[in-house]
Amino acid sequence: MSINDIRQAVLAGDEQGAARSAQAELDAGTTAQEIMDSALISAMDEAGAKMATGELFIPEVLVAADAMKAAMDVITPHLAVEAAGGRGTVVIGAVEGDVHDIGKSLVALMLDGAGFNVFDLGVDVATEDFVTAAREHDADIVAMSSLMVTTMPKMKVVIEALHAASLSAKPIVGGAPLTQAYADEIGAAGYAPDAGGAVRLVRDLV
């Protein structure tokens, strides 16, 4: 067994193989931190890169994330508490008035798979619920989606509310009618046009 076996099992979406290889590697004396950094996060980074080029499809990336989580279950008891917390915390939701779920849920799944702690507030999320969740979970990122021109202005309201509450969470936005220019105009910390881009954006910001 080797670090590479764990990576390959994750990329193949082989949950049992990933868990088995992770246990064997622990037994061989490799630290949990080394397994997380060199095998699991590395594998998910590769999966994300392959998705960006169209080599991997979304369902294949999601089963890779499942395999990564199976391996994480094995190594987590051996990790330092702070390291087990993942890469950062993201609160995500569709803004008030908007009930479109697909893109937002996909971004949440992809972020979860990439190792972030994700709190998905769902759709039609009130501004105060974004603020409360960001405070409760000490979020690094507040991700908002909107699929309608009529609900886009709510994103600015949330951003202003986060500032008013003196929270440090960085607001990011996405959705079909959104553009980088609009994100800049409302003071968002970032914008991504698709789920893969959202993961890359969050990695850059956290």
Added chain:
Amino acid sequence: MGDTLKLRLLSSDQVSTMREKCLYLLSTMGMRIDHDGALDILAGAGADVDRETHVVRFPVDLIETAIASVPGELTVKGADASHDCPIPHPEGLFYSCTNIQSMLHHDVDSKRFEDNTAARYAEWCQIIEILDHADICAIQTPMDVPAESAEVHALSIQMQNTTKPLWMHAFSREAVPFMFELMVARMGSVEALREQSVAIINPGTVSPFIMKEMDAEEIIQACHHGVPISADGHVMSGFVSPMTVAGSVVQNCAEVLAHIILCQVVKPGHPAMMTQFNVPGDMATGFSTLATPAANVQRSAGVQLCKEGFGIPVSGCPIMTDTYVSDGRAVAEKALGGLMSIMAGMDIAYGLGRLGGASLASPAQLIIDNQLIALLKEYVGGVQVDDDHLAVEEIVAAGIGGSFVHSKHTLRHCRDYVEPGLFRFQLQQTWEAEGEKDLYERAVDEYRRLKTEAKPVDLPDDVRRDMDAVVARADKALCP
């Protein structure tokens, strides 16, 4: 279109099985409907309503009664009755509809996508008014009006710039009453609107199986005002519906039927259509694909299920492309998709002027698509076989080695076929002399020419004033 031209992707047994599955899903799993009034109405009609979850399960008898009460014929009407679209099309053809909700507009001068604006949308509607093959004008999203009331502004722009039927839906629950008020203001009274209904309303599901408050309200208001509906499902296979064609088609039709049931319970016999948006998800990016073979097969199978399984007229969106430029791919995708769905029996084909992505409007593509619709009508027009068209006497009269070019029969029929316009045949020398222009360049030329003819609808001052007053009230009520 002759019966011989019908495209059938499904056998009769498959249609029957899929119909049964639609009813199974609606009667056992049901639909969440986020509208208290609609829940009351459906409960009163015998539906099993869970007030806590808002889930409605529809007894099979109720579904069958609703299906049976949908008229097989309807007329989608414009402000000017000469633009009315009786369905089925009297010549066995179909109608076209332009693209919906576009926030970006491809500028022919800058060659860039720029914000759609009230002025651009007004010009767009004016051009639709004079295009021969653009039958229905869909609502778009001007970006220089208040976002919260954008659809009210857009509807006002539509009605001030075209008298053709309008394809309409709201973007928020709160805007719905203002949109109907606006239609009443345009026509003068509720009774006048009921007589000449101006628009067709397009409520749509949030898949899987959620009917938003906004859409339920649209249906109720449409029934009250006598405006037909075309209910949409928004399945996206692999993400919010099964990856497989049959599964997505069944889910889509079941979701659409839930809207139809509400409509028929509110007002039995109200004119209603089933819409097949029905797209596959792209597993590489998470976005929907609009013009892939899978999209067109899914849509066309859906058309057949609606027509043969439920006997309800169908609209859909086959004039689609996934490219961002008016290139060969755009024309190929739109032609293939259009031909397939229309041959499957689609009554209204949507997508004129649309490029790929979320919803990009291109006036040059609108001109190309207008021509494409003319060609598609020619393709599905069928073949007349009677004495005059068989022309045996003409053949005999011309004789062996003879000519037909100077005969009265040829003169009588020489304009039977569509003027190919942008797709016309040219001698190579002529084409070179005219600047060796490609299809897009010729479309831009035609667009510039049409701009000089385009003009707003000549509305009486009091009508315009009443419409402006509705928009002002909407701004006041909807904008913070």
